[in-house]
Amino acid sequence: MPDLQFAPGQCWISDTELELGLGIVTGMSGRTLTLQFSASDTIRTYATDNAPLTRVLFQAGDKIESRQGWKMTIQSVTESDALVTYHGLRDNTSPASLQEAALNPFMPFNRPQARLFAGLLDKNEWYELRRETLAHRQRLEKSDLIGLGGARTELLPHQLYIAHEAGRRLAPRVLLADEVGLGKTIEACLILHTQLLTGRAQRALIVVPNPLLHQWLVELLRRFNLSFSLFDEERCQAIESSGQSENPFQAEQLVLCGLNLLIDDEKRLAQAEAGEWDILIVDEAHHLEWHEENPSPAYLAVERLAKQTPGVLLLTATPEQLGREGHFARLRLLDPDRFHSLNQFQQEQAQYQPIANAAALLINDQPLSSTDQDLLLKTLGQELAAPLLAQLTNANNATDRQHAARTQLTNLLLDRHGTGRGMFRNTRDRVKGFTPRVLHRYPLPLPDIYRDLTGHATEQLQPELLLPEAKGSEWWRIDPRVDWLINLLKQYRQEKILLICAHATTAKDLEQALRMREGISAALFHEGMRIIERDRAAAWFADRDQGCPILICSEIGSEGRNFQFAHHLVLFDLPENPDLLEQRIGRLDRIGQKAQVELHTPYFEGTAQEVLLRWYHEGLNAFVHTCQSGQQILEQLKPALHQAFEDCYSDPASLNLLLTTTRQLHEQVTRALKQGRDHLLELNSCRKQEAGELVQQLTGNDTASSLADYMEQLFNTFGVESEPHSKDSLVIRPGQHMLTEHFPHLPDEGITATFDRLTALTHEEWQFLSWEHPMVLDAIDMVLESGHGNATAAGIRHGAIPPGSMALELLFILECPAPKLLQAGRFLPPTLLRILIDQHLNDRSDDIDFSTQRAALNSLPKTVVQKIVTPLRQRIQTMITLGEQLADEQARATLQEAIKHMHTRYAEEQSRLEALRKINPYVRQSDVDQLQNIEASLRRHLDSSRVRLDSVRLAIGI
Numbered sequence: 001m002p003d004l005q006f007a008p009g010q011c012w013i014s015d016t017e018l019e020l021g022l023g024i025v026t027g028m029s030g031r032t033l034t035l036q037f038s039a040s041d042t043i044r045t046y047a048t049d050n051a052p053l054t055r056v057l058f059q060a061g062d063k064i065e066s067r068q069g070w071k072m073t074i075q076s077v078t079e080s081d082a083l084v085t086y087h088g089l090r091d092n093t094s095p096a097s098l099q100e101a102a103l104n105p106f107m108p109f110n111r112p113q114a115r116l117f118a119g120l121l122d123k124n125e126w127y128e129l130r131r132e133t134l135a136h137r138q139r140l141e142k143s144d145l146i147g148l149g150g151a152r153t154e155l156l157p158h159q160l161y162i163a164h165e166a167g168r169r170l171a172p173r174v175l176l177a178d179e180v181g182l183g184k185t186i187e188a189c190l191i192l193h194t195q196l197l198t199g200r201a202q203r204a205l206i207v208v209p210n211p212l213l214h215q216w217l218v219e220l221l222r223r224f225n226l227s228f229s230l231f232d233e234e235r236c237q238a239i240e241s242s243g244q245s246e247n248p249f250q251a252e253q254l255v256l257c258g259l260n261l262l263i264d265d266e267k268r269l270a271q272a273e274a275g276e277w278d279i280l281i282v283d284e285a286h287h288l289e290w291h292e293e294n295p296s297p298a299y300l301a302v303e304r305l306a307k308q309t310p311g312v313l314l315l316t317a318t319p320e321q322l323g324r325e326g327h328f329a330r331l332r333l334l335d336p337d338r339f340h341s342l343n344q345f346q347q348e349q350a351q352y353q354p355i356a357n358a359a360a361l362l363i364n365d366q367p368l369s370s371t372d373q374d375l376l377l378k379t380l381g382q383e384l385a386a387p388l389l390a391q392l393t394n395a396n397n398a399t400d401r402q403h404a405a406r407t408q409l410t411n412l413l414l415d416r417h418g419t420g421r422g423m424f425r426n427t428r429d430r431v432k433g434f435t436p437r438v439l440h441r442y443p444l445p446l447p448d449i450y451r452d453l454t455g456h457a458t459e460q461l462q463p464e465l466l467l468p469e470a471k472g473s474e475w476w477r478i479d480p481r482v483d484w485l486i487n488l489l490k491q492y493r494q495e496k497i498l499l500i501c502a503h504a505t506t507a508k509d510l511e512q513a514l515r516m517r518e519g520i521s522a523a524l525f526h527e528g529m530r531i532i533e534r535d536r537a538a539a540w541f542a543d544r545d546q547g548c549p550i551l552i553c554s555e556i557g558s559e560g561r562n563f564q565f566a567h568h569l570v571l572f573d574l575p576e577n578p579d580l581l582e583q584r585i586g587r588l589d590r591i592g593q594k595a596q597v598e599l600h601t602p603y604f605e606g607t608a609q610e611v612l613l614r615w616y617h618e619g620l621n622a623f624v625h626t627c628q629s630g631q632q633i634l635e636q637l638k639p640a641l642h643q644a645f646e647d648c649y650s651d652p653a654s655l656n657l658l659l660t661t662t663r664q665l666h667e668q669v670t671r672a673l674k675q676g677r678d679h680l681l682e683l684n685s686c687r688k689q690e691a692g693e694l695v696q697q698l699t700g701n702d703t704a705s706s707l708a709d710y711m712e713q714l715f716n717t718f719g720v721e722s723e724p725h726s727k728d729s730l731v732i733r734p735g736q737h738m739l740t741e742h743f744p745h746l747p748d749e750g751i752t753a754t755f756d757r758l759t760a761l762t763h764e765e766w767q768f769l770s771w772e773h774p775m776v777l778d779a780i781d782m783v784l785e786s787g788h789g790n791a792t793a794a795g796i797r798h799g800a801i802p803p804g805s806m807a808l809e810l811l812f813i814l815e816c817p818a819p820k821l822l823q824a825g826r827f828l829p830p831t832l833l834r835i836l837i838d839q840h841l842n843d844r845s846d847d848i849d850f851s852t853q854r855a856a857l858n859s860l861p862k863t864v865v866q867k868i869v870t871p872l873r874q875r876i877q878t879m880i881t882l883g884e885q886l887a888d889e890q891a892r893a894t895l896q897e898a899i900k901h902m903h904t905r906y907a908e909e910q911s912r913l914e915a916l917r918k919i920n921p922y923v924r925q926s927d928v929d930q931l932q933n934i935e936a937s938l939r940r941h942l943d944s945s946r947v948r949l950d951s952v953r954l955a956i957g958i
């Protein structure tokens with residue numbers, strides 16, 4: 001590079017760091033010079049012989065700005081002692097002069113035409129990368145599936161349906177109540193992911209039972225790349241004492257904390273309440289006990305948070321575990337205005353039956369009686385229902401028209417009734433694909449030590465707890481269940497076994513028994529251990545090679561944890577609560593379980609243990625099948641069950657009567673649930689067709705994804721090294737000569753990554769690169785926010801551009817500056833408008849596309865380009881002005897289309913909500929109002945959309 005001619009007071013700009021703004025030469029010494037970049041408060045020293053700097057020189061016609069802020073259009077330029085002075089009209093009124101050192105250092109210098117005229121040109125490949133990036137951003141912002149495809153998850157229809165439904169709402173308030181192990185955590189995270197990526201939420205608080213904290217933390221990071229801060233008392237104190245923030249909950253955007261932190265300490269709760277969250281997620285929400293007169297502290301805490309937070313997601317697999325009252329209470333947290341009276345709620349629940357019946361007839365393609373038709377007319381309104389019913393019942397209509405009417409009526413019914421919008425509940429029966437569950441029963445004789453124990457018959461369920469502690473004659477030395485367990489472990493030597501019992505004492509004793517009697521190492525998991533110890537125990541158990549064969553848990557192990565890598569579950573005792581039994585089994589019987597689930601239950605013959613086991617198995621069929629009705633039946637039959645515990649010695653025949661009654665009730669309740677409210681709820685929790693389409697679209701996106709090619713181009717341009725690692729994976733690391741100091745989310749040691757979903761699911765230690773991965777999103781921003789690639793010039797051999805002539809390719813962006821949460825991009829994403837003008841001012845946009853003829857483009861030395869550009873500056877400016885006019889015309893049509901699309905969407909949505917509101921009290925008036933406000937605001941912002949020149953490419957015929 002030739003030596004550049006520098007002099008103090010001159011204005012230069014850094015080729016590699018445009019963001020520094022204008023720099024003034026402040027000193028020269030030997031072979032170095034110093035520049036001061038006042039805009040960025042930076043001083044840089046360069047070697048004079050290879051400084052990456054370009055001289056800033058303006059010409060007549062250019063607009064410049066002084067340090068004081070006044071503007072001037074240059075009329076002439078003079079030079080003295082290597083410094084230039086500009087002359088023109090100050091603010092277009094009085095004559096003025098401005099020395100180059102007095103230019104405003106903040107003057108934007110990454111505008112493409114300014115760079116073109118200043119000779120600050122990038123390589124052609126940069127321009128191409130920019131153009132592709134603009135096109136990708138446009139596609140991504142318009143997508144309706146944001147947040148759903150980027151997580152490391154299988155694309156499961158029932159989850160995607162819910163996440164798509166709720167994730168797109170502004171401030172979703174829903175109860176996620178899928179049966180155990182169907183993926184509520186994943187659903188909640190998908191909703192959260194969508195809310196965060198679309199800007200609908202920025203601050204999120206997740207509250208979970210303490211034992212599940214780490215599992216959540218890991219799932220959020222590993223599957224969703226969401227880095228939450230784990231809050232406990234220690235962390236709060238650390239933030240307070242560091243002075244970072246008075247309220248620790250204000251110090252972070254994404255916070256995960258245990259429920260106990262909030263209920264144990266009023267100060268922490270008040271701080272969390274003042275956290276200004278956009279969304280609150282509460283896991284295992286059935287813990288929030290509520291009675292009309294006496295709500296629990298946990299309930300009250302969450303109630304306070306839910307009042308302050310626009311979006312609320314409550315998760316529970318067993319919404320009715322604490323009875324209907326509890327269910328009502330959770331819905332009340334979501335919408336206190338709607339659910340103000342338990343009594344009214346219960347009455348409404350009973351009224352859904354006829355509507356559910358009609359929906360079932362429609363879904364099952366069965367004829368509608370005149371009573372059913374009347375009901376549809378009454379519930380949906382004449383206007384809507386009458387034409388559809390006519391279409392359905394007209395025998396002359398083609399079957400596909402009848403089918404369409406049937407589907408539409410079903411959709412209307414599902415839309416407008418029940419807890420549809422406020423609650424989702426998928427069941428195993430509908431989701432399907434789960435492995436079978438098999439029960440193995442092991443009758444054992446009741447040992448004498450337990451025979452004479454006085455106490456309540458229910459205490460026989462865990463008789464070991466009644467024995468006084470006595471060293472040397474502990475229960476586990478004599479209890480036949482322990483011998484049985486040792487044998488089982490020997491039988492399944494190669495397998496992992498999860499054991500759950502009701503109490504921590506039993507768990508601890510069992511661990512001791514296995515160790516002392518057989519030298520078997522067992523991991524322990526109970527409430528007396530610290531969370532970190534529990535996590536360690538779970539990890540030891542999970543370790544395939546070095547891990548222990550058995551994990552012994554007290555009841556807390558039965559909630560929320562993922563142990564589906566094992567398929568043997570020992571129910572050392574049985575809980576007296578069907579939902580709890582399902583929770584226990586759900587540790588293994590959950591998504592991801594590949595083998596048949598083996599349930600092992602030892603019991604003492606002729607005792608309450610046998611009664612309970614038979615009641616569950618022969619009465620409720622609760623072992624091999626999820627029992628939805630169990631809780632309700634227990635409420636009715638509890639006294640009879642307890643009586644059977646008492647009578648098992650004296651009157652074994654009474655048990656048969658109880659079993660018969662239970663079976664009958666089970667059938668009845670199951671039938672009612674299938675037909676009634678819950679059935680409607682199930683149908684609405686995953687509409688098969690829409691869910692299937694979502695899976696199809698996302699799978700299509702995965703396979704058609706051009707991400708790998710795009711990222712390769714990006715890596716090459718930025719100097720990031722990438723090389724294949726193994727099939728479907730690559731290693732990415734910072735290169736020796738990177739263009740930026742840091743490439744986003746690329747640590748010094750590099751990463752291994754894959755673009756393939758299946759590979760990502762089996763290799764959780766690798767990054768899953770999708771269009772939603774933070775590395776990709778931040779790299780897109782980096783390309784677009786820097787001016788890189790927005791001005792280039794190339795020599796071209798092209799029939800339409802004879803040697804010596806030129807053409808200008810202009811990339812404009814039509815953009816709607818609007819707050820992120822309005823999601824204007826759904827209608828008008830930043831839209832790329834490409835215009836190509838030749839030297840004779842002809843629009844050649846449709847004839848010439850350089851991107852398809854990259855080989856014909858040749859790079860030209862900067863000095864050559866500048867020699868060509870300088871005398872043609874006026875002409876180039878005219879070409880740009882013409883391009884702007886053409887782009888404006890194109891933009892008008894695009895904008896009209898976007899506004900029309902937006903109106904149609906909102907009109908549909910509004911009329912749907914208005915109609916829903918009339919008949920479904922679960923739809924809030926605020927939902928309808930909100931929709932109207934959003935539409936008005938969107939319209940305002942769309943109207944103020946503008947076209948901006950993003951990049952230029954000068955093509956010079958050679």
Ligand SMILES: Nc1ncnc2c1ncn2[C@@H]1O[C@H](COP(=O)(O)OP(=O)(O)OP(=O)(O)O)[C@@H](O)[C@H]1O
Pocket residue numbers: 152153154155156159178179180181182183184185186187316317559560561562586590591592
């Ligand atoms: N789409 C998915 N892709 C991959 N794994 C999944 C998916 N959905 C769920 N899983 C896995 O299945 C298991 C159950 O999911 P999750 O914990 O979300 O269920 P849950 O309904 O919250 O369970 P519980 O009722 O026990 O709280 C977890 O190990 C989870 O990682």
